[in-house]
Amino acid sequence: MNPPIELSSTFVGSGDIATSPYAYGRFDTPAWGPFEAALGKLEHAALPGLVYGSGLAAIASTLSLVPRGGTLFMPRHSYQGSLQSAGEIAERCGFDLVTVDIADTEAVIDALDALEANRSVADEDPTADDNRGVASAMLWIESPTNPMLEVADMPRLIAAARDRGILTAVDNTFATPLLQTPLDLGADVVVHSVTKYLAGHSDVVLGAALTSSDDLHVRLHADRSMRGAIAGPFEVWLALRGLRTLSVRMERAQDNAAQIADRLSSHPNVVETRYPGLPGDAGHDRAAGQMSGFGAIIVFCVETAQQATAIAEAVRLWTPATSLGGVESLIERRRRHASEPTSVPEGLLRLSVGIEHADDLWNDLDAAIRAAHVA
Ligand SMILES: Cc1ncc(COP(=O)(O)O)c(C=O)c1O
Incomplete structure (x- = not known):
């Protein structure tokens, strides 16, 4: 009934690592598979989830999708660790962080439109680094927010971002997939602090990101593998046990x-x-x-x-x-x-x-x- 706790960090193989499901524990390990598959199904993702060493690691990985010169819109009452981390990453990676009142739908859409207007101006400037071909902005949604419990109009905001070619990421920690599944509304990425409800017993620190996009999955997976923000086998086993209840x-x-x-x-x-x-x-x-x-x-x-x-x-x-x-x-x-x-x-x-x-x-x-x- 229970998958074993897989502790192996390296897997026997002599061929091309790209043709083997497992090679080295930083890329993928059977220790993560059952939890990633279960969470993927709960969030209605077309692909298995990606587990990380903490919620903030999953968030940092998701923010790596915002390119240099891009813009991140984030609720002003997001979890303060997410805000602080986003501020540092934005500065280091050279993108703008704009905080918004996520409960004020019109104000958020106005902010997205202001970016659109700026971008059209930039597009006319042949020297502008406008990251053509890559979504240059991301709307971060946390709903309800931590700690002010503001509720975002998710269907409208996700649709508005999508219409403008802006990625949306939703921190679904408070609601869990039992109360809302943002990927069904068209969100590009869902993140979790698995530490909280999913694991549920205050005994692990873990995170997860979910997407139905092959391209985003590849990019998130590459970021996790190359930066090494991975989860330990025992923690993931405990999280799977928590998920059952x-x-x-x-x-x-x-x-x-x-x-x-x-x-x-x-x-x-x-x-x-x-x-x-x-x-x-x-x-x-x-x-x-x-x-x-x-x-x-x-x-x-x-x-x-x-x-x-x-x-x-x-x-x-x-x-x-x-x-x-x-x-x-x-x-x-x-x-x-x-x-x-x-x-x-x-x-x-x-x-x-x-x-x-x-x-x-x-x-x-x-x-x-x-x-x-x-x-
Ligand atoms: C809504 C929310 N998102 C993300 C995080 C960060 O998760 P972790 O502490 O697992 O890194 C937290 C932590 O409190 C949180 O409340």
């Missing part, structure tokens, strides 16, 4: 999240609750139209950073820790990270709701919020 974990966590978000939204000491499943949430209608569930991440704000920190310290069942998507419930004040954008409120707490009993989670959280308020 993704649907039951997600169902329970999502059910818990819906109950907790509802209770938070009427809590007297909570300033704001964001969860796409709440009928009054700014992203609710969009999420209801394009996702088959609202996920298990909630954010809520209290008045001050001090109160938020006190809540994270007072909880007993929730664990104060970064990361998300594991079976255990985590709580974190995001602005404790200096790199988090200043547009994220100081008093914002992100909840990764796990699979414990909803009432136990609520009683613990409610007690901590009340105690922080009177302190």
Whole structure:
């Protein structure tokens, strides 16, 4: 029932390595195959996925598709590690990084059009390096975003980018392929921090990229092989084991999240609750139209950073820790990270709701919020 953990780094062969399925463990190994095949099917990709040593490694590899002189559009509230990494890669590789409000569809399309206008001007300049034949821009979509939980109009944005010859990449970490499959909407690449829901037990750091394009698959594979951002056999084996229970974990966590978000939204000491499943949430209608569930991440704000920190310290069942998507419930004040954008409120707490009993989670959280308020 379970594939063995394949530890071999080199494979017997004397012929041309291009004609052998396996040669050397940095290029491909049977240790990755079952997970890559399963994730490819879950994301409705025409090709197996590509597993990487971390989510950020998968993201960096995907960003290698943006050529020198090109443009990357990225949500201003993307996961801060993605933003930081994109900024560094853009500078080193010589492309522009433009941040956008991904929930404001018209503004994003205007930004794409502004690029189109610039490009037409550049096309008339025979000396311009316009990377003919290669898509010169990429629209990055993270939806819902981390941590502001903004929901992008994925069908419209992906279609708008496609019409303009712009690649789209979607970070599908929060939603997982159970709640949305962006390749079905025409996205070119989907990336994951496998570390989170897919593996699901806070015991591995892994990433993945998926595409249905032969050309993009070859380019991503070459980047992974040549830069060496590969995954270890044991981690991938654990991720495959986690994937088997993704649907039951997600169902329970999502059910818990819906109950907790509802209770938070009427809590007297909570300033704001964001969860796409709440009928009054700014992203609710969009999420209801394009996702088959609202996920298990909630954010809520209290008045001050001090109160938020006190809540994270007072909880007993929730664990104060970064990361998300594991079976255990985590709580974190995001602005404790200096790199988090200043547009994220100081008093914002992100909840990764796990699979414990909803009432136990609520009683613990409610007690901590009340105690922080009177302190
Ligand atoms: C939405 C999202 N994408 C990507 C990453 C990066 O993944 P990793 O930590 O596996 O490198 C994270 C990590 O928190 C994330 O939340």
